[in-house]
Amino acid sequence: MSKKLVLIDGNSIAYRAFFALPLLNNDKGIHTNAVYGFTMMLMRILEHEKPTHMLVAFDAGKTTFRHSTFSEYKGGRQKTPPELSEQFAFVRELLDAYNIKRYELEKYEADDIIGTLSIQAEKEGFEVKVISGDKDLTQLATDKVTVDITKKGITDVDSYTPAFIEEKYGIPAERIIDMKGLMGDTSDNIPGVPGVGEKTALKLLKEFGTLESLLENTDKVSGKKLKEKLEEFKEQAILSKQLATILTEAPIEVSLPDTQYEGYDEKKVIELFKELGFNSLLDKMDIVESEEDHVLEEIDFTFVEDLNQEVLTTDSTIIIEVMEGNYHQSDIQGIAIVNKNGYYFIPTEVATRSSLFKEWAADESNRKTVYDGKRSIVALRWKDIDLNGVDFDCLIASYILDPSQTFEDIATIAKAKGIMDIQTDEAVYGKGAKRCCPEEKILAEHLVRKAIALHKLKEIYEEELKENEQYELFTDLEMPLARILADMESEGITVDVPRLQMMGKEITEKLTTLEKQIYELAGEEFNINSPKQLGVILFEKLSLPVVKKTKTGYSTSADILEKLASKHPIIEYILDYRQLGKLQSTYIEGLLKVVHNDTSKVHTIYNQVLTQTGRLSSTDPNLQNIPIRLEEGRKIRQAFVPSHSDWVIFAADYSQIELRVLAHIANDDNLIDAFRHDLDIHTKTAMDVFHVKAEEVTSNMRRQAKAVNFGIVYGISDYGLSQNLDITRKEAGKFIERYLESFPGVKDYMEEIVQDAKQKGYVSTLLQRRRYIPEITARNFNVRSFAERTAMNTPIQGSAADIIKKAMIEMAKRLENEKLQAKLLLQVHDELIFEAPRDEIEKLEKIVPEVMEHAVELQVPLKVDYSYGPTWYDAK
Template sequence: MAQQKMLLLDGNSLINRAFYALPMLSNSKGLHTNGIYGFMNMLLRVMEEQKPSHVLVAFDKKAPTFRHKEFEMYKAHRKKMPDELAQQLPVLKDILSAMGIAILESEGYEADDIIGTISEACQKENMPVVIISGDRDVLQLVSDDVTVFLTRKGISDVEEINKQCFEEMYQIDPQQLIDVKSLMGDKSDNIPGVPGIGEKTALKLVRKYGSIEGVLENIDDIKGDKLRNNLETYKDQVVINKKLAAIYKEVPMDRGLDGYRLGDMDTVALTQLFRDLEFKTLMARMGLEPDQGGIHGAGEADNGSAEAVDIETMEDKDDLGKVVSAVRRSQCLALYIDIDRAYLYDGQRNYTIKVKDSFIGEGVEPQLLFDTIKDVLADQDIQKYVLDSKALYTMLNTYGVELKGVAFDVMVAAYLLDATAKEYNLEQLCERYSVHYQKDAPAYSVYYLAKAMETQLKDKELDKLFFDIELPLANVLASMEISGFKVDVDMLRQLSEEFQGEIDRLTKKIFSLSGEEFNINSPKQLSKILFEKLQLPVIKKTKTGYSTDNEVLEQLSNYHPIADYIIEYRQMAKFDSTYIHGLLNVAHPVTHKVHTTFNQTVTATGRISSTEPNLQNIPVKLESGRQIRKAFIPGSEEYILLDGDYSQIELRVLAHISGDENLMDAFIKGEDVHLRTASEVFDIPMEEVTPQMRNRAKAVNFGIVYGISDFGLARDLKISRYEAKRYIDNYLEKYKGVKRYMHDIIEFGKRNGYVKTLLNRRRYIPQLSSRNHNVRAFGERVAMNTPIQGTAADIIKLAMINVYRELKARGLKSKIILQVHDELLLEVYKPELDMVREIVRDKMENCIKLKVPLVVDIGIGDNWYDVK
């Protein structure tokens, strides 16, 4: 007879983890399913590994527990469970019941208490116990017979902790963890700890004195006046904390351990539940047969084999010929390149090619590998499925190989489906999109992931955006990274000397005003000068002392001239260190080009960002900062720089989306929109508008786009909140279409959980359902701004693709080298200048049809500074 084993799961903890780890998946009826899907994947994996005889899933009840009676503020700050998660709990319980798995919740107790009670009963019967939870509190239950598996990141990263492991980690007995928590408190449960005691100090005290009782009995022996005083002050709370932290092990039970034995599965009920949820992969995994046509949505895709797949390993040139022939027959190639391996899948068979590098002597030389398969890679008719096409374009370029025919980019698709994801790891993506991950055949996983994701893109109406814009854009960005942007290193060094001279001048001035020398870069020393020696008013405090950030310094400038000099000093120091020396450090030693990385899958709005170095952040507000742009020059004297800059694109997009007649009329007539707004807001003829009025109207125009508040506008314009509110109210009164748009888009976001751009790019905004006013207000600002900023981002991406294709189609030498916000910068071969100027204007102004015209300003210059 097989050994009995109890598997205990904290249902609330695990579905909560799954819900936040996976994107907002839902079935075709609108029921959210991500929590259930993640929970089930984890449950099945654990059951396959542990093979338990008994299984229990414990849940919390909504009612208060005995801990709330003991301490009224217990978990008082916990947010209400999101409706999208709450609707999944009853469905999960139905699934568990159909699987023959016991579920239990008990009024007045938490899931941990149920787990602790059953765990205790199992130990009396010598039955091994495995606990799965995301809550570290259960570690106090670890023993010789009890092992805990803690979920760490999401649901796939799990840490196994047995008694030996626990003791090595903490050097205490598991039961003493209650004492540690009693001293340090627990913010997640709103249990207040003793001030100044964190985990390190709490562990040290418990190791020495054994328990909180031992600690309190020996308070007089504890070193450190502050620690000793705090323990004396909070000793009553510490005693209460122990009652709150200890898992209760005597919850009344209505059955013995045999009542939690894994029962028979109700396949009919389970099949129907999974069919309704559209969990095709899970049905296959559990041996359930779906009806033909009964599953749709993400379930339509073939998600690959769960079993290990056959792999053919190749180590020399002769083998590579077989791969080329196979790919040509299938007209399909999934590709995944690692440090010492190239993984290929032709739709039927997997191939692993060992690649030599500087550390591994065996395998095929990289150049030989890519030379052998370059014709296949460059064949437009052979469909390529890849994880990150931009990275692949640039990598293959170093070997003189061109990549064509990219049919799918998994990373870009994942970004479109969930722009808030932090990373796009292949294994995590497979788990997220119900695809079987093949560790030894990642190209196979890429292929089936592409199939599954394509279905989701279509379901969410993102397929056109993906195939028409984001997929071809990766090639454009790769070409820009490869081209690079030349810098004049001699000019940078000269600027550095000038900046350093200015820094020295400012340093002397600051020392003179302060009456002594000190480290200006030290916040501690600076605050001592400002607030103790000069007796300036304290504006803001931090954990470590007085704040000396720029916002504080700007306010202090009203009291003492030293503040302005410190602000200027910081600006000049940043220009010199971050920009001048930053550029000199990354410029190629021979070509003097900087090759930035354009990030296509980072921003939530769809904007492209730039890193290493960040060329989109080169200063423009101050003349001293703008001087840095003079160092950016064409690659040779045969070329000149051309800049195409959209004029007020976000306001034009706002006019189109809102349909506001006043705003559209201003753009259609070609009027100065800020002058027109000033006339409307201040209710005076346009010819009477002063420059100050126009500037304030401009701030209102752009502020509205970003959902600015009266507080924010007042701060920007240095006016009262009353006056700022009056400007905004007057604006919305005159521009009723904009006011209607702002209301409607927020309501759309609340109903759907996301807002979208004109080209259907989605941004999910969970903050809109928050009960916290400030968080909800932030969500509303995001909802108002995202369709505007996101549509502007989509438009410039479309323009980039069209300009790039036209330059290639005409065989021109000119090329795009940079994209910054609403402008494109090109390096133009001088004989092609007139032609390229017309191409840029035409493709940028006509890439999309709006209700108002798109206008592009063209600038020409021998350096980046001069094109503006």
């Protein structure tokens, strides 16, 4: 059997992946784009190359043996962005899960490890494939060694063989180092000969063969200036060649047998993919996890056909089973109840037709323990049944106790607490397209087991919540909020379907007009949505400068087009065409699909137990992310109207709530003073950072100050800020430094919260919501650094989320006490959207800001802006 060794330049590929993909985060907020790109490349290699042996080499540190020869080697390189650094630990974990050998050697580079192993493998008859983003490694190409160099992305590669190198450069592979000696390499700070570029270097090598031969015969070089340069920088050229030469006899302690690849550890890969949130990659693996063999204890339960008082007592645990994700439009599969009298399964029809069940469900005094009470309330409400008296929700309790845990169903949270007599929903219902409801007997037993598990969990969770001093957060905030969210979901918001359809028609017309304008400027018709065809038009026919190439041609991504906007009027039209196209498909057509036939409303689902900061999100449809940058995007809000023709939409939102929370938590005198005097905080920041008077603050200064203000809240790094402001990392770093000098309280807070997190293992919001950060004591510097930024940010974001949740609860009480008809319809980030009769507006203008501004008392005033109008659009 032929042997094939794949050698991967770990640092280079991770860098390529990081810069090729947008910043991605998992549910814990850890950046994952480099690991994701690395994984994609790894999966592709395993599929296409089918290696028998593999090794990934890493650089061991900044100092190598080359620095003793030339101390400025790699001196110009920027510091690795922390968003990338923190991912290297996961890349190594990934390789361990895949059982791929990884290796690094002090004082040597990954290139030297690869060079040494490639020579050894070639001698032993291996076929060798080297994969890197660094063209230096092309010097290793031989008849047995192929070097794949990634281009702009990670899957788009050029395969460097001796023949390819000869064709591309006109010199043999072994002369690549001579070329580097002459032209140098700015990325590695190899000087070369000043003024000699690739073209000149190749011309000289074709004529003289080697660098040494050239330097011995400089008198034969044509061109006086070039001849002088070669003679003056002779030693530098020789040094540069030496620096560029990959060592093929490094003292490595890894041998070829150590690199044997025998397949990955399925369990470890699954666990890591889950931790990183790589759901699409899990689906590609097509893995169905088998549950541990566990014999379930027999249970004796009653299959209820006639409801009676014995079944429906107070202090019951109830399961309302809705299988599908969107419970607004799904049938209830069955109901299970557990109480002091026994275990019961009730078929849906028996419960929903029973007046006794309806009375019991609606009676507030009948206390009920549930799992996902919001879902249960809404599902029953669609059957015209009110569910009151929900006093304990195990899903919410588990979320408060540890928001980092992703519990998929009752079985997973139960097993985490040692309760084993239950199967997962996946085991009972199946997965994906095969998911279906089993026969009633199996369903009944499964639901009863779920109810028994909840019954046991309640006692465990109550004790833990009290121990953590989080019982009030549970009872006074999250539990009442679940009821309010259920009311909002059930109520929905009315959509003016004809208006939405008209907008779709208008956008279609604009798209047609834009299409004609683009064709006219292009001089021909083509498929605008085809990046390949568009690339040909822009970069070949119109000769625009090429910014980036991909495997399939030219990159025409939005960021590339924006850079070219000033080069040709066609670019602006194409950008508008794309944005309008997305509005049409995602928001116009997408919203029309989810308008409920019976209500003419959309009933979004609020995720109460998803984010680690406590923020709410929404799905089916996501009404928190309707784009409002384009006027056409903002106009989509015109389609959201009150449910009565003589009512209006009233919108109120917190002004700069996170910065106000920061001022309070950090106890920073400068920030507190600015908010108490109602100053423009971004202008104030610009004044302090740039040391200028208010009237001297330019719009650009304010823009930069705004980016830092909000960036600080999110624990931004110099790299992140440099990307936001399109400035250098050095400038961004100085900016952050000046900010922290201007606001010393913020600086102290950042240092103290990190120390606090290291001692406790978690951080808390103002209302005692916790976020556990075990990585804060990690040995790996980069993982620890990310955890520190998370510790700084979470109390701010989480407290802001708690405040608006408290405001929602207080508003619901106030509307009821004032006997107003106004209804809370939506929560969008820091904004609350109501509908109300016109004659209640005067009252709302008074009570909404009053309630929201006093939901929680801070050292600085909370400020609420409000407006109203016939549509959501007009209320802004």
